Amino acid sequence: MSESNKMTGGITRTNRAILVAAFVLLAGAIGYAVWRDSAPAAPGAAAEAAAAPSDQLAALEARTQREPNSAEAWTALGAARFDLSDFAGAAAAYEKAVGISPESAGLWSALGEARVMASDRDPMPPQALTAFEKAITLDAKDPRARYFMAVKKDIGGDHKGAIDDWFALLADTPQGAPWEADLRRTIEQVGAIHKIDVAMRLTNTQARPLTANEMPVAARAIPGPSRADMEAASQLPKGQQDQMIEGMVSGLEAKLKANPADVDRWIMLMRSRMTLGETAKAAQALKDGIAANPAAAGRLKAQAQLLGVPGA
Numbered sequence: 001m002s003e004s005n006k007m008t009g010g011i012t013r014t015n016r017a018i019l020v021a022a023f024v025l026l027a028g029a030i031g032y033a034v035w036r037d038s039a040p041a042a043p044g045a046a047a048e049a050a051a052a053p054s055d056q057l058a059a060l061e062a063r064t065q066r067e068p069n070s071a072e073a074w075t076a077l078g079a080a081r082f083d084l085s086d087f088a089g090a091a092a093a094y095e096k097a098v099g100i101s102p103e104s105a106g107l108w109s110a111l112g113e114a115r116v117m118a119s120d121r122d123p124m125p126p127q128a129l130t131a132f133e134k135a136i137t138l139d140a141k142d143p144r145a146r147y148f149m150a151v152k153k154d155i156g157g158d159h160k161g162a163i164d165d166w167f168a169l170l171a172d173t174p175q176g177a178p179w180e181a182d183l184r185r186t187i188e189q190v191g192a193i194h195k196i197d198v199a200m201r202l203t204n205t206q207a208r209p210l211t212a213n214e215m216p217v218a219a220r221a222i223p224g225p226s227r228a229d230m231e232a233a234s235q236l237p238k239g240q241q242d243q244m245i246e247g248m249v250s251g252l253e254a255k256l257k258a259n260p261a262d263v264d265r266w267i268m269l270m271r272s273r274m275t276l277g278e279t280a281k282a283a284q285a286l287k288d289g290i291a292a293n294p295a296a297a298g299r300l301k302a303q304a305q306l307l308g309v310p311g312a
Helices: 013-021 033-038 045-050 054-066 071-083 087-100 105-118 126-138 143-155 159-172 180-193 199-204 227-234 238-258 263-275 279-292 294-307
Strands: none
Touching: 054 071, 071 087, 071 105, 071 279, 087 105, 105 126, 105 143, 126 143, 143 159, 159 180, 180 199, 238 263, 263 279, 263 294, 279 294
């Protein structure tokens, strides 16, 4: 699984810089842990991880010390450690998060994924399976848990059953979801390996390309910063970055108070909160958005699922 092939995200220097310049997608995609050992790590990957900004990680670790009972703080730390391929560390942080917020399916599935990635030999360690099963119990639609439960079938030799489950997940995946392409690729690869014809089924589920206006707001590229803008923003002292971010989020909330019928802004608020690791506030934004726009509840929930908002 590549570092980008995941459905979780953390506060990195780049994410923070982008958020300062424009509200940006917390991108994520499903990855396939079973095949990670077949692709050797690229030369220099360890060095790149070591060169990642340690001050950001230190800040997140310090936050967990200041706020030991904050699931958001532990979630942000877990995501950051995952980004650095410290999967055991990520699992430890997610364990703290689920201990505080045990009803979050997204946190349980994130914990399961971290445990899978932290395992050197067993592609589906029992503790990971337990976490995925807990996630499914809390939310039968949790996409990451469903994905890895199908992985378990594939590992156990039920390749057709795994493919069927992945197709079921694909059917429930909103068009344009960031993990859609990876999910299709997994189905195609596993079908080829085990000589199971999936071409027609994939073709039948292939939707026409989305236009820019049709792209889900949660997955849409937002016109905004140039690379120079992002670099400049990233050089600001952390305190100034935080002030700018909080100012933008507060401004967004103020606009929603003035016009709570703006569904797109509710989605942008959820995205901003998730990018900052404020999962509880993202979940509250979802509830508030639905309360203000009950007719748009389905759309808001679908967008929230793209972003991994708890309870979506």
